[in-house]
Amino acid sequence: MTALTHDFPFDPTYGYTLDTLLAVPGPGGAPDDFDAFWRGRYEAARAVETRPELGPLVEERDGVRIFEVSYASVGGVRLGGWLALPVEGRAEHGFVIGHGYGGRDQAGPDVPLPLPRSAAILPCVRGMVERGLVDGVPSVSAEHVLHGIESRETYVIGECVADLWCAASALLELVPELGESVASGEGLGYLGESFGGGLGALALPWDERFAAGELTVPTFGNHPLRLTLDCIGSGAAVRAYRETHPEVVDVLRYFDAATAATRITKPVLVAAALFDPSVPPPGQFAVHNSLAGGGELTVLEAGHFDFPGKDAALAELAAAKGEFFGRVLK
Template identity: 25%
Template structure:
Protein backbone atom coordinates (compact mmCIF):
# COMPACT_ATOMS: atom_id res chain seq x y z
CA UNK A 1 0.00 0.00 0.00
CA UNK A 2 1.42 3.36 -1.05
CA UNK A 3 1.14 6.45 1.16
CA UNK A 4 -2.51 7.13 1.97
CA UNK A 5 -2.34 9.90 4.58
CA UNK A 6 -1.13 13.48 4.28
CA UNK A 7 2.04 14.32 2.37
CA UNK A 8 5.24 14.61 4.38
CA UNK A 9 5.10 18.39 4.06
CA UNK A 10 1.53 18.41 5.36
CA UNK A 11 2.45 16.01 8.18
CA UNK A 12 5.06 18.46 9.41
CA UNK A 13 2.31 21.10 9.62
CA UNK A 14 -0.45 18.89 11.01
CA UNK A 15 -1.75 19.46 14.54
CA UNK A 16 -4.42 17.34 16.23
CA UNK A 17 -7.93 18.61 16.79
CA UNK A 18 -8.38 16.27 19.75
CA UNK A 19 -9.83 18.31 22.62
CA UNK A 20 -8.30 17.76 26.04
CA UNK A 21 -11.05 16.73 28.47
CA UNK A 22 -11.85 18.76 31.54
CA UNK A 23 -10.09 17.43 34.62
CA UNK A 24 -7.49 15.38 32.71
CA UNK A 25 -4.74 15.97 35.28
CA UNK A 26 -7.07 15.44 38.22
CA UNK A 27 -8.31 12.17 36.73
CA UNK A 28 -4.81 10.78 36.42
CA UNK A 29 -3.60 12.15 39.74
CA UNK A 30 -6.49 10.43 41.50
CA UNK A 31 -5.96 7.21 39.53
CA UNK A 32 -2.28 6.97 40.46
CA UNK A 33 -2.91 8.00 44.05
CA UNK A 34 -5.41 5.17 44.41
CA UNK A 35 -2.96 2.69 42.86
CA UNK A 36 -0.22 3.74 45.28
CA UNK A 37 -2.43 2.94 48.24
CA UNK A 38 -1.46 -0.66 47.52
CA UNK A 39 2.01 -1.85 48.47
CA UNK A 40 4.12 -2.10 45.30
CA UNK A 41 5.29 -5.51 46.55
CA UNK A 42 7.87 -5.88 43.76
CA UNK A 43 9.34 -9.39 43.84
CA UNK A 44 12.33 -10.49 41.78
CA UNK A 45 12.86 -14.25 41.45
CA UNK A 46 16.08 -15.38 39.72
CA UNK A 47 15.49 -17.57 36.67
CA UNK A 48 17.88 -20.18 35.26
CA UNK A 49 17.60 -19.50 31.54
CA UNK A 50 20.86 -21.04 30.38
CA UNK A 51 22.00 -17.59 29.20
CA UNK A 52 25.56 -16.75 30.27
CA UNK A 53 25.83 -13.03 29.52
CA UNK A 54 22.74 -11.89 31.43
CA UNK A 55 20.96 -12.43 34.72
CA UNK A 56 17.17 -12.74 34.49
CA UNK A 57 14.51 -12.20 37.15
CA UNK A 58 10.85 -13.18 37.00
CA UNK A 59 9.11 -10.09 38.36
CA UNK A 60 5.71 -9.63 39.97
CA UNK A 61 4.46 -6.25 41.19
CA UNK A 62 1.16 -4.65 42.17
CA UNK A 63 -0.43 -2.63 39.37
CA UNK A 64 -3.85 -1.04 39.10
CA UNK A 65 -6.11 -2.11 41.96
CA UNK A 66 -3.21 -3.99 43.54
CA UNK A 67 -3.55 -6.65 40.81
CA UNK A 68 -0.41 -8.73 40.19
CA UNK A 69 1.44 -7.81 37.00
CA UNK A 70 4.29 -9.85 35.53
CA UNK A 71 7.55 -8.66 33.95
CA UNK A 72 11.10 -9.74 33.20
CA UNK A 73 14.14 -7.90 34.47
CA UNK A 74 17.32 -8.70 32.52
CA UNK A 75 20.70 -7.44 33.74
CA UNK A 76 24.17 -7.64 32.20
CA UNK A 77 25.89 -10.50 34.02
CA UNK A 78 29.11 -8.52 34.41
CA UNK A 79 27.49 -5.46 36.03
CA UNK A 80 28.89 -4.70 39.48
CA UNK A 81 27.10 -1.40 40.11
CA UNK A 82 23.71 0.11 39.17
CA UNK A 83 23.24 0.48 35.41
CA UNK A 84 20.91 2.64 33.29
CA UNK A 85 17.38 1.29 33.03
CA UNK A 86 15.25 0.67 29.94
CA UNK A 87 11.57 -0.04 30.64
CA UNK A 88 9.75 -1.49 27.63
CA UNK A 89 6.07 -1.94 26.82
CA UNK A 90 4.83 -4.37 24.19
CA UNK A 91 2.57 -4.24 21.16
CA UNK A 92 -1.12 -5.07 20.95
CA UNK A 93 -1.95 -8.68 21.73
CA UNK A 94 1.55 -9.57 22.90
CA UNK A 95 2.96 -10.34 26.32
CA UNK A 96 6.34 -10.33 27.99
CA UNK A 97 7.22 -13.50 26.08
CA UNK A 98 10.31 -15.50 27.05
CA UNK A 99 13.55 -13.98 28.36
CA UNK A 100 15.68 -14.95 25.39
CA UNK A 101 13.37 -12.92 23.12
CA UNK A 102 14.61 -9.69 24.71
CA UNK A 103 18.40 -9.51 24.83
CA UNK A 104 19.16 -6.28 22.96
CA UNK A 105 19.11 -3.74 25.77
CA UNK A 106 20.99 -5.82 28.33
CA UNK A 107 23.60 -6.38 25.61
CA UNK A 108 24.20 -2.61 25.58
CA UNK A 109 25.07 -2.67 29.29
CA UNK A 110 21.66 -1.48 30.48
CA UNK A 111 19.05 -3.11 32.69
CA UNK A 112 15.95 -4.13 30.71
CA UNK A 113 12.50 -4.39 32.28
CA UNK A 114 9.67 -5.59 30.01
CA UNK A 115 6.11 -5.44 31.32
CA UNK A 116 3.37 -7.91 30.55
CA UNK A 117 0.14 -6.27 29.35
CA UNK A 118 -2.80 -7.38 31.44
CA UNK A 119 -5.27 -9.63 29.66
CA UNK A 120 -3.15 -9.81 26.50
CA UNK A 121 -0.27 -12.08 25.55
CA UNK A 122 -2.09 -14.61 23.38
CA UNK A 123 -1.80 -13.23 19.84
CA UNK A 124 1.93 -13.47 19.02
CA UNK A 125 5.40 -13.99 20.54
CA UNK A 126 6.08 -16.13 23.58
CA UNK A 127 2.85 -15.26 25.40
CA UNK A 128 2.00 -13.52 28.65
CA UNK A 129 0.85 -14.35 32.13
CA UNK A 130 -1.03 -11.37 33.57
CA UNK A 131 -4.79 -11.52 34.04
CA UNK A 132 -7.18 -8.58 33.95
CA UNK A 133 -9.60 -9.34 36.79
CA UNK A 134 -11.79 -6.28 36.12
CA UNK A 135 -15.07 -6.83 34.27
CA UNK A 136 -16.62 -4.47 31.74
CA UNK A 137 -19.84 -3.76 29.88
CA UNK A 138 -20.60 -4.91 26.34
CA UNK A 139 -17.56 -4.61 24.07
CA UNK A 140 -16.41 -5.50 20.58
CA UNK A 141 -13.88 -8.39 20.56
CA UNK A 142 -10.42 -7.08 21.41
CA UNK A 143 -9.42 -4.55 24.05
CA UNK A 144 -10.19 -1.15 22.55
CA UNK A 145 -13.83 -0.90 23.64
CA UNK A 146 -13.65 -2.60 27.05
CA UNK A 147 -15.20 -0.25 29.59
CA UNK A 148 -15.58 2.52 27.02
CA UNK A 149 -18.78 3.68 28.73
CA UNK A 150 -16.76 5.85 31.14
CA UNK A 151 -13.11 6.88 31.66
CA UNK A 152 -13.13 5.26 35.11
CA UNK A 153 -13.99 1.89 33.55
CA UNK A 154 -11.81 1.97 30.43
CA UNK A 155 -9.30 -0.81 29.91
CA UNK A 156 -6.33 1.47 29.29
CA UNK A 157 -6.81 3.20 32.62
CA UNK A 158 -5.62 -0.06 34.12
CA UNK A 159 -2.84 -0.59 31.58
CA UNK A 160 -1.37 2.92 31.88
CA UNK A 161 -1.46 2.64 35.67
CA UNK A 162 0.32 -0.72 35.48
CA UNK A 163 2.94 0.96 33.31
CA UNK A 164 3.67 3.73 35.79
CA UNK A 165 3.93 1.15 38.54
CA UNK A 166 6.26 -0.88 36.30
CA UNK A 167 8.70 2.03 36.26
CA UNK A 168 8.48 2.21 40.05
CA UNK A 169 9.04 -1.54 40.37
CA UNK A 170 12.00 -1.54 37.99
CA UNK A 171 13.59 1.36 39.83
CA UNK A 172 13.25 -0.47 43.15
CA UNK A 173 15.82 -3.11 42.18
CA UNK A 174 19.28 -2.27 43.58
CA UNK A 175 21.03 -3.00 40.27
CA UNK A 176 19.12 -0.31 38.35
CA UNK A 177 20.04 3.37 38.28
CA UNK A 178 16.69 5.08 38.81
CA UNK A 179 18.13 8.45 37.79
CA UNK A 180 18.82 7.12 34.27
CA UNK A 181 15.45 5.63 33.29
CA UNK A 182 14.28 5.37 29.68
CA UNK A 183 10.85 4.16 28.54
CA UNK A 184 10.17 2.83 25.06
CA UNK A 185 8.00 0.53 22.99
CA UNK A 186 6.45 0.03 19.57
CA UNK A 187 2.83 0.36 18.46
CA UNK A 188 0.72 -0.17 21.60
CA UNK A 189 4.01 -0.13 23.51
CA UNK A 190 4.79 3.23 21.92
CA UNK A 191 1.43 4.60 23.00
CA UNK A 192 1.99 3.35 26.53
CA UNK A 193 5.46 4.91 26.58
CA UNK A 194 3.96 8.29 25.60
CA UNK A 195 1.44 7.99 28.44
CA UNK A 196 4.21 7.14 30.91
CA UNK A 197 6.27 10.02 29.52
CA UNK A 198 3.44 12.35 30.47
CA UNK A 199 2.79 10.80 33.88
CA UNK A 200 6.34 10.23 35.19
CA UNK A 201 8.21 13.54 35.42
CA UNK A 202 11.83 12.42 35.91
CA UNK A 203 12.62 10.15 32.96
CA UNK A 204 15.78 10.84 30.96
CA UNK A 205 14.38 9.77 27.57
CA UNK A 206 11.27 8.39 25.85
CA UNK A 207 11.33 6.49 22.53
CA UNK A 208 7.91 5.66 21.01
CA UNK A 209 8.00 3.72 17.74
CA UNK A 210 5.03 3.93 15.32
CA UNK A 211 2.86 4.67 18.40
CA UNK A 212 -0.74 3.54 18.74
CA UNK A 213 -3.40 5.25 20.91
CA UNK A 214 -2.83 8.75 19.52
CA UNK A 215 -5.25 11.32 18.02
CA UNK A 216 -8.31 9.09 18.40
CA UNK A 217 -10.78 11.38 16.55
CA UNK A 218 -8.68 11.19 13.39
CA UNK A 219 -7.50 7.61 13.75
CA UNK A 220 -10.94 6.02 14.05
CA UNK A 221 -12.21 7.77 10.90
CA UNK A 222 -9.06 7.45 8.77
CA UNK A 223 -8.13 3.76 8.95
CA UNK A 224 -10.29 0.66 8.75
CA UNK A 225 -7.49 -1.58 10.01
CA UNK A 226 -7.65 -3.13 13.46
CA UNK A 227 -7.26 -2.34 16.34
CA UNK A 228 -8.69 1.16 15.71
CA UNK A 229 -11.47 -0.45 13.67
CA UNK A 230 -12.75 -2.16 16.83
CA UNK A 231 -14.03 1.26 17.93
CA UNK A 232 -15.82 1.89 14.65
CA UNK A 233 -17.45 -1.53 14.69
CA UNK A 234 -18.61 -0.99 18.28
CA UNK A 235 -20.19 2.33 17.28
CA UNK A 236 -21.69 0.77 14.15
CA UNK A 237 -23.78 -1.36 16.51
CA UNK A 238 -24.17 1.16 19.35
CA UNK A 239 -25.53 3.99 17.25
CA UNK A 240 -25.61 7.47 18.73
CA UNK A 241 -22.79 6.88 21.24
CA UNK A 242 -19.94 8.43 19.26
CA UNK A 243 -19.50 11.56 21.38
CA UNK A 244 -19.61 9.60 24.64
CA UNK A 245 -16.99 7.20 23.28
CA UNK A 246 -14.72 10.00 22.12
CA UNK A 247 -15.02 11.67 25.51
CA UNK A 248 -13.82 8.49 27.23
CA UNK A 249 -11.00 8.04 24.72
CA UNK A 250 -9.84 11.64 25.20
CA UNK A 251 -8.55 10.74 28.68
CA UNK A 252 -6.23 8.18 27.04
CA UNK A 253 -5.15 10.07 23.92
CA UNK A 254 -1.38 10.17 23.48
CA UNK A 255 -1.66 13.76 22.23
CA UNK A 256 -2.62 14.95 25.71
CA UNK A 257 0.06 12.92 27.48
CA UNK A 258 2.60 14.22 24.96
CA UNK A 259 1.80 17.80 25.91
CA UNK A 260 3.13 16.89 29.37
CA UNK A 261 6.26 15.08 28.16
CA UNK A 262 9.22 16.35 30.17
CA UNK A 263 12.07 14.26 28.71
CA UNK A 264 13.86 14.17 25.35
CA UNK A 265 12.00 11.98 22.86
CA UNK A 266 12.80 10.00 19.72
CA UNK A 267 9.69 9.09 17.72
CA UNK A 268 9.48 6.94 14.62
CA UNK A 269 6.80 6.90 11.91
CA UNK A 270 6.18 4.89 8.74
CA UNK A 271 4.44 6.70 5.89
CA UNK A 272 2.59 3.62 4.60
CA UNK A 273 1.40 2.61 8.07
CA UNK A 274 -2.35 1.95 7.98
CA UNK A 275 -2.43 0.56 11.53
CA UNK A 276 -1.16 3.76 13.15
CA UNK A 277 -1.60 6.41 10.46
CA UNK A 278 1.31 8.84 10.09
CA UNK A 279 -0.77 11.92 10.92
CA UNK A 280 -1.72 10.44 14.29
CA UNK A 281 1.95 9.85 15.11
CA UNK A 282 2.90 13.36 14.03
CA UNK A 283 0.04 14.68 16.18
CA UNK A 284 1.70 13.27 19.29
CA UNK A 285 5.16 14.27 18.12
CA UNK A 286 4.17 17.90 17.56
CA UNK A 287 2.41 17.97 20.94
CA UNK A 288 5.49 16.68 22.79
CA UNK A 289 6.36 19.37 25.33
CA UNK A 290 10.12 18.91 25.65
CA UNK A 291 12.13 20.90 23.11
CA UNK A 292 14.55 18.02 22.50
CA UNK A 293 12.42 15.86 20.20
CA UNK A 294 13.24 14.04 16.98
CA UNK A 295 11.26 11.88 14.58
CA UNK A 296 12.69 9.26 12.22
CA UNK A 297 10.61 8.86 9.05
CA UNK A 298 10.48 5.55 7.13
CA UNK A 299 9.01 6.44 3.75
CA UNK A 300 8.11 3.04 2.29
CA UNK A 301 7.27 1.02 5.39
CA UNK A 302 3.98 -0.10 6.88
CA UNK A 303 3.52 -0.83 10.58
CA UNK A 304 6.85 -2.66 10.84
CA UNK A 305 8.42 0.79 10.75
CA UNK A 306 12.19 1.01 10.82
CA UNK A 307 12.68 -2.47 12.27
CA UNK A 308 16.36 -3.29 12.91
CA UNK A 309 17.47 -0.01 11.33
CA UNK A 310 15.54 1.93 13.92
CA UNK A 311 16.84 -0.27 16.73
CA UNK A 312 20.32 0.84 15.67
CA UNK A 313 19.16 4.47 15.57
CA UNK A 314 17.80 4.18 19.12
CA UNK A 315 21.04 2.70 20.40
CA UNK A 316 23.00 5.60 18.91
CA UNK A 317 20.51 8.16 20.23
CA UNK A 318 20.43 6.78 23.77
CA UNK A 319 24.17 7.16 24.23
CA UNK A 320 23.52 10.84 24.96
CA UNK A 321 20.97 10.15 27.72
CA UNK A 322 21.49 6.84 29.51
Protein backbone atom coordinates in the same frame (compact mmCIF):
# COMPACT_ATOMS: atom_id res chain seq x y z
CA MET B 1 9.11 6.37 -0.86
CA THR B 2 8.55 3.47 -3.22
CA ALA B 3 4.90 2.39 -3.33
CA LEU B 4 4.41 -0.82 -1.36
CA THR B 5 2.31 -3.59 -2.85
CA HIS B 6 -0.59 -4.62 -0.63
CA ASP B 7 -4.10 -6.03 -0.79
CA PHE B 8 -5.83 -3.87 1.82
CA PRO B 9 -9.15 -2.31 0.76
CA PHE B 10 -7.78 1.09 1.76
CA ASP B 11 -4.56 3.05 1.31
CA PRO B 12 -2.30 2.60 4.39
CA THR B 13 -0.67 5.98 3.64
CA TYR B 14 -4.14 7.59 3.78
CA GLY B 15 -2.98 10.00 1.08
CA TYR B 16 -0.40 11.68 3.31
CA THR B 17 3.18 12.54 2.42
CA LEU B 18 5.98 13.19 4.89
CA ASP B 19 5.40 16.93 4.58
CA THR B 20 1.68 16.66 5.29
CA LEU B 21 2.26 14.19 8.12
CA LEU B 22 4.62 16.67 9.78
CA ALA B 23 1.76 19.17 9.78
CA VAL B 24 -0.81 16.90 11.49
CA PRO B 25 -1.76 18.51 14.81
CA GLY B 26 -3.07 16.99 17.99
CA PRO B 27 -6.80 17.14 18.66
CA GLY B 28 -6.63 20.31 20.75
CA GLY B 29 -9.14 21.17 23.42
CA ALA B 30 -8.04 18.85 26.22
CA PRO B 31 -10.60 18.36 29.00
CA ASP B 32 -10.19 20.96 31.74
CA ASP B 33 -9.37 18.24 34.27
CA PHE B 34 -7.09 16.21 31.97
CA ASP B 35 -4.00 16.84 34.10
CA ALA B 36 -5.82 16.32 37.40
CA PHE B 37 -7.28 13.04 36.13
CA TRP B 38 -3.91 11.63 35.16
CA ARG B 39 -2.08 12.92 38.22
CA GLY B 40 -4.68 11.20 40.36
CA ARG B 41 -4.16 7.92 38.49
CA TYR B 42 -0.41 8.28 38.92
CA GLU B 43 -0.63 8.95 42.65
CA ALA B 44 -2.81 5.88 43.09
CA ALA B 45 -0.29 3.74 41.21
CA ARG B 46 2.62 5.07 43.26
CA ALA B 47 0.76 4.13 46.44
CA VAL B 48 0.67 0.45 45.42
CA GLU B 49 3.02 -1.93 47.23
CA THR B 50 4.19 -3.82 44.17
CA ARG B 51 5.84 -6.69 46.12
CA PRO B 52 7.95 -7.85 43.17
CA GLU B 53 9.10 -11.45 43.08
CA LEU B 54 12.01 -12.67 41.00
CA GLY B 55 11.36 -16.00 39.30
CA PRO B 56 13.66 -18.51 37.63
CA LEU B 57 16.42 -17.68 35.17
CA VAL B 58 15.10 -18.09 31.62
CA GLU B 59 18.19 -17.43 29.52
CA GLU B 60 21.44 -15.52 29.29
CA ARG B 61 22.29 -13.54 26.15
CA ASP B 62 23.40 -10.16 24.87
CA GLY B 63 25.10 -9.30 28.16
CA VAL B 64 22.07 -9.87 30.41
CA ARG B 65 20.45 -12.63 32.42
CA ILE B 66 16.69 -12.78 31.86
CA PHE B 67 14.45 -13.88 34.72
CA GLU B 68 10.73 -14.28 35.12
CA VAL B 69 9.25 -11.60 37.38
CA SER B 70 5.87 -10.74 38.87
CA TYR B 71 4.51 -7.68 40.65
CA ALA B 72 1.28 -6.17 41.98
CA SER B 73 -0.54 -3.33 40.25
CA VAL B 74 -3.63 -1.21 40.84
CA GLY B 75 -6.89 -2.96 41.57
CA GLY B 76 -5.19 -5.81 43.40
CA VAL B 77 -4.04 -7.65 40.28
CA ARG B 78 -0.73 -9.40 39.97
CA LEU B 79 1.09 -9.30 36.64
CA GLY B 80 4.06 -11.09 35.18
CA GLY B 81 6.87 -10.32 32.81
CA TRP B 82 10.63 -10.56 32.55
CA LEU B 83 13.55 -8.84 34.23
CA ALA B 84 16.88 -8.38 32.47
CA LEU B 85 19.96 -7.85 34.65
CA PRO B 86 23.58 -7.31 33.60
CA VAL B 87 25.68 -10.46 33.60
CA GLU B 88 28.50 -8.53 35.24
CA GLY B 89 28.58 -5.48 37.49
CA ARG B 90 25.97 -3.02 38.63
CA ALA B 91 23.25 -1.70 36.39
CA GLU B 92 24.06 1.82 35.22
CA HIS B 93 20.76 2.41 33.38
CA GLY B 94 17.21 1.18 33.76
CA PHE B 95 14.38 0.71 31.28
CA VAL B 96 10.70 -0.13 31.31
CA ILE B 97 9.77 -1.72 27.99
CA GLY B 98 6.14 -1.83 26.85
CA HIS B 99 4.76 -4.23 24.27
CA GLY B 100 2.37 -4.17 21.34
CA TYR B 101 -1.18 -5.48 21.29
CA GLY B 102 -1.08 -9.23 21.66
CA GLY B 103 1.36 -9.06 24.57
CA ARG B 104 4.61 -10.97 24.73
CA ASP B 105 5.49 -14.56 25.52
CA GLN B 106 9.20 -13.92 26.08
CA ALA B 107 11.77 -11.13 26.25
CA GLY B 108 12.38 -11.66 22.54
CA PRO B 109 13.51 -8.79 20.31
CA ASP B 110 13.48 -6.26 23.17
CA VAL B 111 16.87 -7.71 24.10
CA PRO B 112 19.60 -6.58 23.50
CA LEU B 113 18.78 -3.47 25.50
CA PRO B 114 19.47 0.00 24.07
CA LEU B 115 22.52 0.53 26.27
CA PRO B 116 25.07 -1.87 27.79
CA ARG B 117 25.25 -2.30 31.57
CA SER B 118 21.48 -1.83 31.83
CA ALA B 119 18.60 -3.50 33.63
CA ALA B 120 15.05 -3.61 32.32
CA ILE B 121 11.61 -4.83 33.24
CA LEU B 122 9.43 -6.11 30.41
CA PRO B 123 5.93 -6.29 31.88
CA CYS B 124 2.78 -7.82 30.42
CA VAL B 125 0.02 -5.29 31.13
CA ARG B 126 -3.35 -6.60 32.27
CA GLY B 127 -5.21 -8.74 29.80
CA MET B 128 -2.22 -9.36 27.57
CA VAL B 129 -0.80 -12.80 27.03
CA GLU B 130 0.84 -14.57 28.29
CA ARG B 131 1.78 -13.38 31.76
CA GLY B 132 -0.71 -10.52 32.06
CA LEU B 133 -3.92 -12.56 31.92
CA VAL B 134 -6.49 -11.29 34.43
CA ASP B 135 -9.97 -12.70 35.04
CA GLY B 136 -12.58 -10.54 33.35
CA VAL B 137 -10.17 -8.63 31.09
CA PRO B 138 -10.28 -9.72 27.43
CA SER B 139 -7.01 -10.87 25.87
CA VAL B 140 -8.06 -10.24 22.24
CA SER B 141 -7.06 -6.74 21.16
CA ALA B 142 -10.39 -5.84 19.51
CA GLU B 143 -12.17 -6.68 22.76
CA HIS B 144 -9.47 -5.44 25.13
CA VAL B 145 -9.46 -1.93 23.63
CA LEU B 146 -13.18 -1.64 24.38
CA HIS B 147 -13.06 -3.03 27.94
CA GLY B 148 -14.53 -0.51 30.36
CA ILE B 149 -14.68 2.18 27.68
CA GLU B 150 -18.04 3.38 28.99
CA SER B 151 -16.29 5.77 31.37
CA ARG B 152 -12.86 7.26 31.96
CA GLU B 153 -12.73 5.66 35.43
CA THR B 154 -13.26 2.12 34.16
CA TYR B 155 -11.44 2.18 30.80
CA VAL B 156 -8.79 -0.52 30.76
CA ILE B 157 -6.27 1.74 28.99
CA GLY B 158 -5.93 3.84 32.14
CA GLU B 159 -5.24 0.71 34.15
CA CYS B 160 -2.65 -0.45 31.60
CA VAL B 161 -0.82 2.86 31.97
CA ALA B 162 -0.84 2.29 35.74
CA ASP B 163 0.62 -1.18 35.12
CA LEU B 164 3.65 0.53 33.54
CA TRP B 165 4.07 2.89 36.50
CA CYS B 166 3.87 -0.07 38.87
CA ALA B 167 6.41 -1.93 36.72
CA ALA B 168 8.80 0.99 37.21
CA SER B 169 8.26 0.77 40.97
CA ALA B 170 8.98 -2.95 40.87
CA LEU B 171 12.15 -2.42 38.83
CA LEU B 172 13.47 0.15 41.27
CA GLU B 173 12.80 -2.18 44.19
CA LEU B 174 14.46 -5.15 42.52
CA VAL B 175 17.50 -3.19 41.34
CA PRO B 176 18.35 -0.83 44.22
CA GLU B 177 21.20 0.90 42.41
CA LEU B 178 18.69 2.26 39.91
CA GLY B 179 16.77 3.85 42.76
CA GLU B 180 19.97 5.56 43.80
CA SER B 181 20.45 6.84 40.25
CA VAL B 182 16.88 8.17 40.04
CA ALA B 183 17.30 9.91 43.41
CA SER B 184 20.48 11.59 42.13
CA GLY B 185 18.78 12.88 38.98
CA GLU B 186 19.44 10.11 36.45
CA GLY B 187 16.06 8.71 35.48
CA LEU B 188 14.75 5.64 33.75
CA GLY B 189 14.16 5.22 30.05
CA TYR B 190 10.91 4.01 28.54
CA LEU B 191 10.46 2.15 25.26
CA GLY B 192 7.19 1.08 23.70
CA GLU B 193 5.91 0.04 20.30
CA SER B 194 2.39 0.43 18.89
CA PHE B 195 0.08 -0.21 21.87
CA GLY B 196 3.09 0.22 24.16
CA GLY B 197 3.98 3.45 22.38
CA GLY B 198 0.56 4.93 23.01
CA LEU B 199 0.61 3.82 26.64
CA GLY B 200 4.06 5.35 27.00
CA ALA B 201 2.90 8.73 25.74
CA LEU B 202 0.11 8.65 28.33
CA ALA B 203 2.49 7.55 31.10
CA LEU B 204 5.51 9.79 30.58
CA PRO B 205 4.17 13.28 31.45
CA TRP B 206 3.32 12.46 35.05
CA ASP B 207 6.17 10.22 36.21
CA GLU B 208 9.33 12.10 37.15
CA ARG B 209 11.24 8.83 37.43
CA PHE B 210 11.41 8.63 33.63
CA ALA B 211 14.06 10.87 32.08
CA ALA B 212 13.40 9.98 28.43
CA GLY B 213 11.29 7.81 26.18
CA GLU B 214 11.22 6.16 22.77
CA LEU B 215 7.88 5.50 21.07
CA THR B 216 7.70 3.37 17.93
CA VAL B 217 4.58 3.68 15.73
CA PRO B 218 2.56 4.89 18.76
CA THR B 219 -1.20 4.39 18.79
CA PHE B 220 -4.00 6.45 20.42
CA GLY B 221 -2.85 9.67 18.70
CA ASN B 222 -5.51 12.25 17.74
CA HIS B 223 -8.64 10.17 18.34
CA PRO B 224 -10.99 12.52 16.43
CA LEU B 225 -8.91 12.03 13.29
CA ARG B 226 -8.23 8.37 14.03
CA LEU B 227 -11.95 7.63 14.18
CA THR B 228 -12.29 8.74 10.54
CA LEU B 229 -9.60 6.40 9.20
CA ASP B 230 -10.06 2.75 8.29
CA CYS B 231 -7.50 0.29 9.61
CA ILE B 232 -7.06 -3.35 10.64
CA GLY B 233 -5.82 -2.63 14.17
CA SER B 234 -7.56 -2.01 17.48
CA GLY B 235 -8.67 1.37 16.14
CA ALA B 236 -11.15 -0.44 13.90
CA ALA B 237 -12.95 -1.79 16.96
CA VAL B 238 -13.13 1.66 18.55
CA ARG B 239 -14.33 3.17 15.28
CA ALA B 240 -17.12 0.59 15.00
CA TYR B 241 -18.12 1.10 18.63
CA ARG B 242 -18.37 4.86 18.14
CA GLU B 243 -20.99 4.34 15.41
CA THR B 244 -23.52 3.13 17.98
CA HIS B 245 -22.05 4.87 21.03
CA PRO B 246 -21.16 8.44 19.96
CA GLU B 247 -20.73 9.44 23.60
CA VAL B 248 -17.46 7.45 23.68
CA VAL B 249 -15.75 10.46 22.10
CA ASP B 250 -15.90 12.22 25.47
CA VAL B 251 -14.12 9.30 27.16
CA LEU B 252 -11.46 9.07 24.46
CA ARG B 253 -10.47 12.69 25.05
CA TYR B 254 -8.78 11.56 28.26
CA PHE B 255 -6.81 8.82 26.51
CA ASP B 256 -5.36 10.69 23.55
CA ALA B 257 -1.63 10.13 23.21
CA ALA B 258 -1.20 13.36 21.23
CA THR B 259 -2.89 15.38 23.96
CA ALA B 260 -0.63 13.76 26.55
CA ALA B 261 2.38 14.56 24.36
CA THR B 262 1.70 18.27 24.84
CA ARG B 263 2.59 17.67 28.50
CA ILE B 264 5.89 15.83 27.79
CA THR B 265 8.92 18.08 28.13
CA LYS B 266 11.56 15.37 28.59
CA PRO B 267 13.47 14.01 25.57
CA VAL B 268 11.42 11.65 23.42
CA LEU B 269 12.32 9.88 20.19
CA VAL B 270 9.38 8.89 18.01
CA ALA B 271 9.74 6.36 15.20
CA ALA B 272 6.73 7.00 12.95
CA ALA B 273 5.80 5.21 9.73
CA LEU B 274 4.70 6.54 6.36
CA PHE B 275 2.63 3.42 5.65
CA ASP B 276 0.79 1.47 8.35
CA PRO B 277 -2.45 -0.50 8.00
CA SER B 278 -2.84 -1.05 11.75
CA VAL B 279 -1.99 2.35 13.27
CA PRO B 280 -2.72 5.11 10.72
CA PRO B 281 0.39 7.28 10.25
CA PRO B 282 -1.42 10.61 10.86
CA GLY B 283 -2.08 9.54 14.43
CA GLN B 284 1.55 8.50 14.91
CA PHE B 285 2.85 11.81 13.62
CA ALA B 286 0.30 13.72 15.71
CA VAL B 287 2.05 12.31 18.79
CA HIS B 288 5.47 13.48 17.59
CA ASN B 289 4.20 16.85 16.39
CA SER B 290 2.53 17.54 19.75
CA LEU B 291 5.55 16.90 21.98
CA ALA B 292 6.09 19.90 24.24
CA GLY B 293 9.82 19.32 24.27
CA GLY B 294 10.06 19.28 20.49
CA GLY B 295 11.02 15.63 20.33
CA GLU B 296 13.15 13.77 17.82
CA LEU B 297 11.92 11.79 14.83
CA THR B 298 12.96 8.70 12.95
CA VAL B 299 10.88 8.05 9.83
CA LEU B 300 10.08 4.43 8.99
CA GLU B 301 8.97 3.28 5.56
CA ALA B 302 6.25 1.11 7.07
CA GLY B 303 4.87 -0.20 10.32
CA HIS B 304 2.96 -3.41 11.04
CA PHE B 305 3.90 -4.64 7.56
CA ASP B 306 6.64 -6.75 6.02
CA PHE B 307 8.51 -4.93 3.28
CA PRO B 308 11.81 -5.29 1.41
CA GLY B 309 14.61 -3.98 3.59
CA LYS B 310 12.67 -4.35 6.83
CA ASP B 311 15.53 -6.10 8.65
CA ALA B 312 17.95 -3.32 7.73
CA ALA B 313 15.41 -0.70 8.81
CA LEU B 314 14.99 -2.38 12.20
CA ALA B 315 18.76 -2.49 12.64
CA GLU B 316 18.95 1.24 11.89
CA LEU B 317 16.17 1.91 14.38
CA ALA B 318 17.96 -0.09 17.07
CA ALA B 319 21.09 1.95 16.45
CA ALA B 320 19.08 5.17 16.67
CA LYS B 321 17.63 4.09 20.01
CA GLY B 322 21.08 3.37 21.38
CA GLU B 323 22.46 6.70 20.19
CA PHE B 324 19.46 8.56 21.61
CA PHE B 325 19.52 7.02 25.06
CA GLY B 326 23.31 7.18 25.21
CA ARG B 327 23.00 10.92 24.72
CA VAL B 328 20.01 11.77 26.94
CA LEU B 329 20.43 9.42 29.89
CA LYS B 330 23.25 10.90 31.90
